[in-house]
Amino acid sequence: MSEYSLTKIRMQTKITSRQLEIIDATGKILTESGVNGLTIKNLAKEMQFSESAIYRHFNSKNEIIIEMLHYLAETLDDIYIASYSHDDNPEDKLLQLINDKLVFFKENPHFAVVVFSDGLLEDSLKANEAIHSIMMTKQKHLRPIIAENQSVDNFTNDLSEEEIIHLLMGVFRLQMFKWRISGFDFDIVEIGNKRLKNIITLIKK
Amino acid sequence: MSEYSLTKIRMQTKITSRQLEIIDATGKILTESGVNGLTIKNLAKEMQFSESAIYRHFNSKNEIIIEMLHYLAETLDDIYIASYSHDDNPEDKLLQLINDKLVFFKENPHFAVVVFSDGLLEDSLKANEAIHSIMMTKQKHLRPIIAENQSVDNFTNDLSEEEIIHLLMGVFRLQMFKWRISGFDFDIVEIGNKRLKNIITLIKK
DNA sequence: TATCTTTGTGAGTGAATATTCACTCACAAA
DNA sequence: TTTGTGAGTGAATATTCACTCACAAAGATA
Secondary structure (H helix, E strand, O other): OOOOOHHHOOOOOOOOHHHHHHHHHHHHHHHHHHHHHOOHHHHHHHHOOOHHHHHHHOOOHHHHHHHHHHHHHHHHHHHHHHHOOOOOOHHHHHHHHHHHHHHHHHHOHHHHHHHHOOOOOOOHHHHHHHHHHHHHHHHHHHHHHHHHHHHOOOEOOOOOHHHHHHHHHHHHHHHHHHHHHOOOOOOHHHHHHHHHHHHHHHHEO | OOOOOOOOOOOOOOOOHHHHHHHHHHHHHHHHHHHHHOOHHHHHHHHOOOHHHHHHHOOOHHHHHHHHHHHHHHHHHHHHHHHOOOOOOHHHHHHHHHHHHHHHHHHOHHHHHHHHOOOOOOOHHHHHHHHHHHHHHHHHHHHHHHHHHHHOOOEOOOOOHHHHHHHHHHHHHHHHHHHHHOOOOOOHHHHHHHHHHHHHHHHEO
């Protein structure tokens, strides 16, 4: 395997375990109290140490958010890679990919919040960048699977690859949004998989 | 001030022209600087008068946001009502409805931001309520049109009414999101209508 | 003319905010 | 034994926040 295999080139933003804890706490606060609740004070309270200690691990509040988005992007990339199998038929590949992603969000609901909260940063440039990168990651993994399904005539060619991806992402984003504003009240894995089946019903030849 | 906002009882929250200007400015700021950029100071700067003058027209910052959401909900409702025609065939009704909505957002891009920004308020109760109401409004108008299309066998019955609506809303929300982070760089009416055609291709019998 | 009413202002206020400061302290390497 | 370090602390900082209030200009009204 080449050292420069596409999927592996993301640089290891080495994150300490403490930093990860803080990122988790950030997510938790965002989940419970929204954007305005995310203050260093609340973060310190959640971490059960002083406000100043936060700055031992991050240079600024913005950095925390950006690091969180990067971490999420990397983690999702890993999930997509892990769920990839050469053996399955292309439709099962899609089912597997989506299911794994749903399970991840079920287990880490606070990340569901972050994906939708734009306007998190004053300097929205870097945030948009990070959010964009998350969307691109998903697209990167989805694209070949859709293409394969189309080429074996399992999915329709009435819509382009890109259009089908948009459809999928739109439906899932909305479902995640509903999940979130419901207070994570239902089983996102179950409902999410149902939505996928719905779409497959439509795009299957 | 009693708020019995069942679907039909839209009380005329009489809004002055000055208030509307402030609401517009609010949307503009949200678009450009995100949630954290929305301060009374910035609002005053945008309005080109003093901070205290804002309080001549609204009692609090929260009130501005809530009033903005109400105004948006009412305006959208009006648009839906205006676009409704008894004569058209059910598919054209859908095309018309979506097109009118797209045109509205094209002309008022800053409102496109608001729809996605939850966590706008600390006291998120009323805001979430308002956002929920906007989504319900759309659903209220979409539902009978979808149902009619299904009942005349123009749209598939493989998916329920609700599932088709979810599909539509998901696809449009994502498209609006892309529009927004692109800096409103493309013609949302054109692309949006294309997306609708895509979906119709799939759900048409 | 005299007096409301509306809409603006400038100068404040206390609270909250992110960030910095000087400082401990346990621990480990030299 | 000395020295360096990572990880914590409480107090202090400057800034920003939403909001208040006494006051003024200008119409409308009486």
